[in-house]
Amino acid sequence: MHNVIAHGASIPALGFGVFRMSGAEVEQIVPLALETGFRHFDTAQIYENEADLGRALEKAGAKRDDLFITTKIWIDNYPAEKFAASVDESLDKLRMDHVDLLLLHWPNDKVPLADQIASLNAVKAAGKARHIGVSNLPTKLMAEAIALSEAPLVTNQVEYQPYLDQTAVLEAARAAGLSLTAYYAMADGKVVTDPAIQAIGARYGKSAAQVVLRWLxxxxxxxxxxxxxxxxxxxxxFAIFDFTLSDEDMAAIHALARPDGRIVSPPGLAPVWDR
Structure with missing residues (x-):
């Protein structure tokens, strides 16, 4: 496992996300993930499983200092009068006094971005989040968020998988010193049956899923x-750190991107994307 460094944050390069996982699944799977070596866990208020994650980590005897925990503020909690209280509720559910990374989950222009960022900074200043960042922001909004934030933003969490070219947002993030956190890496299962990715995997003795996680x-x-x-x-x-994809294989996976490759773009939430 290696870590990605961004504005003082040291973030494990491979995380375990609990999106669309039931409480029972979280409680069954998280101890196994810990045993395997995962230390970076990603949840969100809207997933409704923060409490399950907190309980599973506590039951498994995980040491808080060994963990990197991310959660995300839901858009309904962006108003100043709700923001801090929602973070306290998340921390209660997670059974922690702070998270390592706190993100704004989606853009929401009903609350000025300046206010959202100010609330995020206040939570960090209060010691309830070690680092702060954003999610699902295209380059224009990401630049605005960076300019508005007193504390450095350390990541933009976005959909990133082989069929979606994210060059614009990745280059902008790098230029500003942010990391990019990729979700939906398996493209809803499509990569697992992709012949081109399977063929690359066969050369390394790895599955298509391992190849894509390694590519990222x-x-x-x-x-x-x-x-x-x-x-x-x-x-x-987890077993993706014992091989390295060739430049040719990296390029071949990048070449799978297509104009209609984006999967996650919910009406009413999605901004104007870069592509």
Missing amino acids: VQQEGVIALSKTANPKRISEN
């Missing part, structure tokens, strides 16, 4: 979130 973390400044509810897949997803 092999890019400068990129953190990958893996996710599985299948106990057998956990160790597979």
Whole structure:
């Protein structure tokens, strides 16, 4: 495992996400993920499983100092009168006095971005978040958020998988010293059956999923979130640091990007994307 450094944050390059996981699944899988070596866990208020994650980590006897925990503020909690209280509620559920990374989950122009960023900074100043960042922001909004923030933003968490070219946002993030955290790496399962990715995997003795996670973390400044509810897949997803993709293979995966490759773009939440 290696860490990505961004504005003083040292973030494990491979995280375990619990999006769309039930409480029972979180409580079953998280101890196995810990045993395998995962220390970076990613949740969100809207996932409604922060309490399950906190309980699972506590039951497994995980040492808080060994963990890197990310959660995200839901858009309904952006108003100043709700923001801090929602963070306290998240911390209660997680059974922690701080998170390592706190993100704004989606853009929401009903609350001025300056106010959202000010609330984020206040939480950090109060010691309830070691680092702060954003999620699902295109380059224009990311630049605005960076300019508005007193404390440095350390990541922009976005959909990033082989069929979606994220060059614009990745280059802008790098230029500003931010990392890029990639979610939906498996493109809703499409990469697992992709013949081109399978062929690359066969050359390394790795699965298509391992190849894509490796492709992500092999890019400068990129953190990958893996996710599985299948106990057998956990160790597979973690075993991506014992091989290196060739430049040709990296380029071949980049070449799979297509104009309609974006999967996550919910109406009413999605901003105007870079592509």
